[in-house]
Amino acid sequence: MEDRDEKGWVSQIQSFSVNDGEGIRTTIFLSGCPLRCKWCSNPETWNLKGGTLMSVKQVMDRVKRDVIFFRESGGGVTFSGGEATSQPEFLGALVDSLYHMGIGTAMETSGYFSWEEVASIVEKLDFIFADIKHMDGEKHKTFTGMDNRIILENIKRIGELKKQAVIRIPFIKGINDDKENIKATAKFVKEYVKEGKIEILPYHNLGEHKYRDLGLEKYINIYGTPSKQEIEAAKQIIVAEGVKTINY
Numbered sequence: 001m002e003d004r005d006e007k008g009w010v011s012q013i014q015s016f017s018v019n020d021g022e023g024i025r026t027t028i029f030l031s032g033c034p035l036r037c038k039w040c041s042n043p044e045t046w047n048l049k050g051g052t053l054m055s056v057k058q059v060m061d062r063v064k065r066d067v068i069f070f071r072e073s074g075g076g077v078t079f080s081g082g083e084a085t086s087q088p089e090f091l092g093a094l095v096d097s098l099y100h101m102g103i104g105t106a107m108e109t110s111g112y113f114s115w116e117e118v119a120s121i122v123e124k125l126d127f128i129f130a131d132i133k134h135m136d137g138e139k140h141k142t143f144t145g146m147d148n149r150i151i152l153e154n155i156k157r158i159g160e161l162k163k164q165a166v167i168r169i170p171f172i173k174g175i176n177d178d179k180e181n182i183k184a185t186a187k188f189v190k191e192y193v194k195e196g197k198i199e200i201l202p203y204h205n206l207g208e209h210k211y212r213d214l215g216l217e218k219y220i221n222i223y224g225t226p227s228k229q230e231i232e233a234a235k236q237i238i239v240a241e242g243v244k245t246i247n248y
């Protein structure tokens with residue numbers, strides 16, 4: 001099959017990722033994100049037309065170099081961002097090309113996307129990582145700029161498709177680390193994502209220099225890094241609700 005001729009903006013392509021799914025993976029960070037999480041460590045991905053404009057063929061040529069590692073390790077390609085679905089036609093064309101080559105695909109998403117635009121792509125993916133940043137709609141809006149309704153609806157639909165899914169909680173002290181929120185997240189996953197697991201991603205202050213380089217100083221927020229005990233306590237709450245936890 002010929003690769004389609006769509007073009008899209010790519011923030012970065014990273015080979016040999018081991019934290020974004022099974023095996024050795026190539027992670028494609030697509031540009032654009034509708035959210036503005038106060039703890040975001042990738043502000044360089046916010047701009048829809050940031051990074052490098054690439055054709056599907058250019059991305060595929062880059063990915064093909066890594067195929068041998070996918071085959072040996074059970075890996076594949078993970079789409080990330082920004083928000084991986086911000087350029088749905090480009091993402092769809094890339095997923096189609098990978099699908100026809102038999103390369104495994106995963107997507108990391110904030111869950112904030114139009115289901116109608118993205119459903120046919122989701123159906124072809126092998127694995128989905130979706131964030132639940134806060135179960136409280138008001139707090140979600142305060143901390144990310146967007147309400148969580150669309151996100152929770154999309155995660156329910158992913159659950160209905162019985163996709164392999166991991167729900168990620170970016171775990172930030174004083175923002176979403178309280179027992180009530182962790183418990184509510186676990187209950188939601190238990191009800192709507194039957195085989196879903198939860199991964200806790202502890203906050204690390206890694207992005208500060210990027211904000212300075214981009215002239216985005218006014219968006220810098222520094223939070224405390226959660227301790228091992230705090231992370232363990234959250235995991236116990238999740239397990240007590242009957243949901244498995246996982247760490248990549």
Ligand code: SF4
Nearest residue numbers: 033035037040082110
């Ligand atoms: S969804 Fe991800 S990329 Fe977008 S603002 Fe939030 S943390 Fe940053």
